[in-house]
Amino acid sequence: MVTPDPASLDVAPADAARLVQGFSLKDLPDSFYDDPYPTYRALRSLDPIHRMADGSLFLTRHRDLEEIYKDTARFRSDKKVEFAPKYGAGSLLFEHHTTSLVFNDPPLHTRVRRLISGALNPRAIAGMEPALVALVDRLIDAMAARGAADLIEDFASAIPIEVIGNLLAVPHADRGPLRGWSLAILGALEPVLSPAQLAFGERSVAEFLAYLRELVAERRRHPGNPEQDVLTRLIQGEDNGERLSETELLQNCIFILNAGHETTTNLIGNGLELLLRYPDQRRRLIDDPTLIKPAIEEVLRFESSNQLGNRSVAADTALDGVALPAGTLVTLGIGAANRDPEQFADPERFDIGRTPNRHLAFASGAHACVGLNLARMEGRIAIGRFLARFPGYAAAGPAHRARRARFRGFTTLPVTLA
Ligand code: HEM
Numbered sequence: 001m002v003t004p005d006p007a008s009l010d011v012a013p014a015d016a017a018r019l020v021q022g023f024s025l026k027d028l029p030d031s032f033y034d035d036p037y038p039t040y041r042a043l044r045s046l047d048p049i050h051r052m053a054d055g056s057l058f059l060t061r062h063r064d065l066e067e068i069y070k071d072t073a074r075f076r077s078d079k080k081v082e083f084a085p086k087y088g089a090g091s092l093l094f095e096h097h098t099t100s101l102v103f104n105d106p107p108l109h110t111r112v113r114r115l116i117s118g119a120l121n122p123r124a125i126a127g128m129e130p131a132l133v134a135l136v137d138r139l140i141d142a143m144a145a146r147g148a149a150d151l152i153e154d155f156a157s158a159i160p161i162e163v164i165g166n167l168l169a170v171p172h173a174d175r176g177p178l179r180g181w182s183l184a185i186l187g188a189l190e191p192v193l194s195p196a197q198l199a200f201g202e203r204s205v206a207e208f209l210a211y212l213r214e215l216v217a218e219r220r221r222h223p224g225n226p227e228q229d230v231l232t233r234l235i236q237g238e239d240n241g242e243r244l245s246e247t248e249l250l251q252n253c254i255f256i257l258n259a260g261h262e263t264t265t266n267l268i269g270n271g272l273e274l275l276l277r278y279p280d281q282r283r284r285l286i287d288d289p290t291l292i293k294p295a296i297e298e299v300l301r302f303e304s305s306n307q308l309g310n311r312s313v314a315a316d317t318a319l320d321g322v323a324l325p326a327g328t329l330v331t332l333g334i335g336a337a338n339r340d341p342e343q344f345a346d347p348e349r350f351d352i353g354r355t356p357n358r359h360l361a362f363a364s365g366a367h368a369c370v371g372l373n374l375a376r377m378e379g380r381i382a383i384g385r386f387l388a389r390f391p392g393y394a395a396a397g398p399a400h401r402a403r404r405a406r407f408r409g410f411t412t413l414p415v416t417l418a
Contacts, residue, residue, distance in 0.1 A: 016042035024052040025191035025308075025331060025405060033403045036307070037348070040336035049322045056329035060336035062343040062360065064319060068311055068332060069365035072105065075311040075330065077367055079103040082312065082329060087198070092205040093188050099248055100255035102367060109366070111244065112252050115237040117370050119167070119230045125373050127228070128163065132378065135162055136385050143417055144389065148396055151413040156268035157261075159382050163374065164260040168231040168253060169224050170215065181208045182258040189406055205254070212250050230256060264375045266305035266409030267296070268382045273413055274299055274350055275387065276395055281352045286391050289384060295352035296379040300338075301359035302350050307335035308406045309363055334360050335408065392418035 011019070019042040032039055043050050044060040052058055059065060068075045080098050087093040097103055101112040139158055143149040157179060165175045181204040188201035216235065224232040234249055244252070275282040285291050309332035313324045324330075338359045339347040362369035369375070386393075396414040 011038055011042065016046060019043075020046045020050065023050060023058065024054070025058065026052070026054065028191075028405060030403075033401060033405065036335060036405070037339060040333060040339065043333070044336055044340060049319060052331075056331060057324070058331045058333060059319075060333045060340070062337040062340040062358075065309075065332045065334065065337045065360055066364060067319065068330065069309075069360070069363055069367070072366045074314055074317050076105050076314050077103055077109070077311060078105050079310065079312075081327070082310070086193075087188070087202075091202055092209070093185070093198070093201050095247065096185065096205045096251050096254060097189070099251035101252055102255065102259070108248065111237075112234075112248070113370065115233050115244075116230055116252075116256060119226070119228065119233050120370055120374060122373065124228060125377060128166065128374070129377065129381070131166065132159075132163060132381050133385070135159065136381050140385060140389050146417075148414070148416050151272050151415055152265065152269050152410050153412070155382070155386070156272070156413075157265045159268060159378055160261050160264035163264075163378055164257055167229075167260070167374075168257060169219075169229045170257075174211070174215075177207070177211075178257060179261060180204070181254075182261045185254065186258050186262055186407065187404070190404055191406075208254050208257075209250055212253050216246075216249065216253075259369075260371050260374065262407050262409065263305040264371075264378050266303075266407060267299060267375060267379045269410045269413055270303040270305065270408065271296065271299040271379060271383045272386065272393075272415075273399055273410060274303060275383075276393070276415075278350050281350055282387070282391075285352055285387060289388065291352050292380050292384045293376075294354060294357065296376055296383065297357045297359065298350060298352050298354050299379065299383075300361035301344070301354070301357055302338070303408055304335045304338050304359070304361040305408060306361065306406065307408050308332065309334055334363070390417045394418070 019039045023039060023043060040060055043058065048059065048061045048064065050058045050060070059068070078098075083094050083097055087097070099108075101109050101116075136159065139155050143154055149155060161175055161179055165172070165178065170178070184200045184204035185208070187197060190197075216231070219231055219235055223236065226233045226236055231253060234244060234252065237244060275285065285295055311330045311332065313326055313328040313330065315326045317324050338344070338361065341347050343358060344354075362372040393415045396416045399413045400411050402409060402411050
């Protein structure tokens with residue numbers, strides 16, 4: 001442990017030490033899910049390279065995360081060793097999570113990433129904007145007609161499902177089950193799982209695969225425009241020397257559909273909740289709508305949708321003088337690093353005009369989020385147009401958070417609209 005810096009703690013040093021000593025992702029108190037930040041502050045001040053009960057490490061400093069993200073030779077994304085005992089090596093959850101590009105190193109990572117990122121270039125993203133604006137306005141009109149809404153159910157979750165559905169050209173009539181599958185499959189990445197959650201995740205991969213097999217067969221018969229349709233790109237990539245096996249193709253489609261859902265829902269939901277919690281910042285944004293871009297970055301920093309990342313140590317190394325033997329599992333505390341006073345002035349302040357804002361909500365380096373500009377556009381249009389239409393929206397009851405350590409967001413956010 002390092003010497004406490006009382007200025008960076010908001011609890012008594014003895015309480016901070018208690019938060020740190022017992023900290024393990026596999027044994028979190030309920031209070032952590034509501035507000036993990038006192039624990040993150042205590043860890044960053046007292047024990048920034050913290051060893052948890054299972055021997056893995058939890059990191060909270062911005063500079064440590066940056067160093068790890070940059071160095072794919074020393075820190076791997078492959079998760080086969082970690083996921084075999086978690087899911088069972090023969091399970092579909094194991095096959096899914098160990099085949100998706102995010103949990104792979106080159107060469108699979110490079111091939112899949114190249115295929116996806118080609119379809120998410122700035123021109124392609126700009127081309128999606130008119131349909132996104134029309135969708136957001138339709139949702140806003142429907143909420144206005146009712147005068148009240150649950151901002152997660154009626155707004156935040158309805159946007160990414162359409163955007164990602166369009167990206168893979170999933171027929172509208174088929175989109176209903178996508179969110180449930182996505183929640184179950186990504187939910188299986190939480191540090192602790194009940195047998196029911198495991199079974200639900202497993203069933204969701206099976207159903208998703210069965211659906212995609214048919215969709216892929218249909219798309220092979222009738223290819224779409226590879227400039228816009230990621231599924232056609234991934235299929236045609238197979239013939240262009242970027243060979244993906246059928247399993248790689250299907251599992252990476254599932255990953256793309258999942259990656260863009262819950263994270264972006266939470267960006268929109270967290271943003272609208274923050275503007276309720278900080279009325280001065282809401283006023284500022286209403287008075288100067290050009291602040292929407294830095295405001296989205298600040299939402300991403302302050303309440304990162306994806307709070308945790310993971311890597312494993314490839315060969316014996318050290319981080320800030322701490323020896324890391326090969327095989328050590330490392331959890332990267334994105335939510336903690338995004339409030340590191342070494343990187344951000346007054347980090348506990350929600351400031352929609354903050355510049356610079358070098359947050360790590362999208363990670364960085366070789367695995368940095370491929371969808372980051374798409375997510376930014378969704379956040380900007382959804383929150384910007386909502387606020388222009390309902391500048392006086394107000395809480396209509398308690399908002400509920402999902403009890404999740406990795407994906408931070410709300411399950412319900414009831415409001416009245418004005
Ligand atoms: C606010 C919304 C989003 C957040 C906070 C977010 C966050 C992240 C993070 C932190 C990673 C890196 C994971 C790691 O290596 O540890 C990642 C990867 C990825 N994200 Fe996102 N994401 C968002 C939206 C999207 C969207 C809309 C897409 C749509 C296509 C997307 C697609 C991907 C893909 C394909 C990867 C894997 C990249 C790779 O491994 O090379 N994400 N995302």
